[in-house]
Every structure is written in structure tokens, then in C-alpha cells.
Amino acid sequence: MTASTFLLRRDAGQWFVGLIWHDRLGSHMPAGGHGEVGEGVHDAAVREVLEETGHRARLVPGPTVPTPTGFPHRPVPAPWWICEGGASPDGHTSTPHTHVDHIYLALAETASAAAEQQADHQLTWFTRSRLTTDPTVSEDSRLLALQLMSWLDGAPAGAEDDPEQLSAHLAHRAALGLVLPAQQRQQEGPA
Numbered sequence: 001m002t003a004s005t006f007l008l009r010r011d012a013g014q015w016f017v018g019l020i021w022h023d024r025l026g027s028h029m030p031a032g033g034h035g036e037v038g039e040g041v042h043d044a045a046v047r048e049v050l051e052e053t054g055h056r057a058r059l060v061p062g063p064t065v066p067t068p069t070g071f072p073h074r075p076v077p078a079p080w081w082i083c084e085g086g087a088s089p090d091g092h093t094s095t096p097h098t099h100v101d102h103i104y105l106a107l108a109e110t111a112s113a114a115a116e117q118q119a120d121h122q123l124t125w126f127t128r129s130r131l132t133t134d135p136t137v138s139e140d141s142r143l144l145a146l147q148l149m150s151w152l153d154g155a156p157a158g159a160e161d162d163p164e165q166l167s168a169h170l171a172h173r174a175a176l177g178l179v180l181p182a183q184q185r186q187q188e189g190p191a
Helices: 041-053 113-118 128-133 139-152 163-175 182-188
Strands: 002-011 014-022 027-029 031-034 057-060 081-087 097-108 123-126
Touching (some): 002 041, 041 097, 128 139
Parallel strands (some): 002 097
8 A cells, every 4th residue: 555645835825836856757647655564554655755755744534424423533534546556666665566546635735945955855845737737656556646626626715724624625515516528638648
């Protein structure tokens, strides 16, 4: 199991998605990686963001249904997507393997210059326009980020500071079926 996190911020009314440069894979993608022993996947998402970018992340919980009254276990933040994909040998295994990636969204807290310099990867903030044209963004990341940017349209004031409010807005937009049609995806980004 792995965790990946699209970082979000809004400046002057415009949303940005933060992606890291991954040297080994040669592309921009969400921060992420394998969980550690005894670590919840949601905790891995937050830890990986801090290690890779220097930013603290406040997870934006994915859509879930409520647990019944009296349920004895603590709910944890849900990912927005869970995807399975092939992976090349890496620092965790020397053979090809499958990642079950839990993909989160998070609001990024401002990092100090020192924290950013100590980060494992360089973080770049992308606008919707840049996502559509930048050939360095991995295609799977581009598709999810563009979908996310379409859901961010119309987010209420203050949502950039409130993960629960942003979650409700995004879940509502997703529930409306606001999924980019294949033709629009092709027009917004290279195949």
C-alpha cells in the first residue's frame, strides 16, 4: 500500500496544485510513497508530504458514509481515490510489484525556507492552465489534477483554510457527476 497527496492552496482566488519532481521517474507527481510498519495510510500521506516538500499537510477527507452511533472504532480520513498500478523495483522491493495507492488531497501549510531546502524533492505549484500544457507532469497525475481543478471551481470563500468545508464542496461537485468527459480531457492535456 502506498499513499499519494495532491497539495492544494488558493492565492488571490486562484487554486494551485502542488506536485513534486521525481528524479527516478522523470516527472512531476503528487508527493507520496510506501507506508511504514504500524503506520496508517493516512498518516503515511501526511508524513510523505512533510519529508518530500517541507510542508505540513491538513488532509481534506474524502467522501464517506457516517459510522453508526456507538461504533467502537475511530474513523480516519478517507482517500479520494484508491488505484492499483504496476511499479518498478524501488527502495522497498527489488522486483516489479503492484502499488495500491491511496490518493489524498491536502491543504498545504506554508513551509519555512529552511524546511523546503531540507525536503527530499522540489515542489512546484501548478495552475490549471499549466497542468494542461506542461509535458513534465505524469499523465495519470495530470488527469486527476485536472479533474480536481474542475471540482474546485466555485469553492466558497474560506475553503482554503477549512478542510471539512472544502471536502463538502468537492464531494458535492463529484456527486453531481462532474467528471471530465474523454473529449475534454484530450483537449485540456496531451495524451
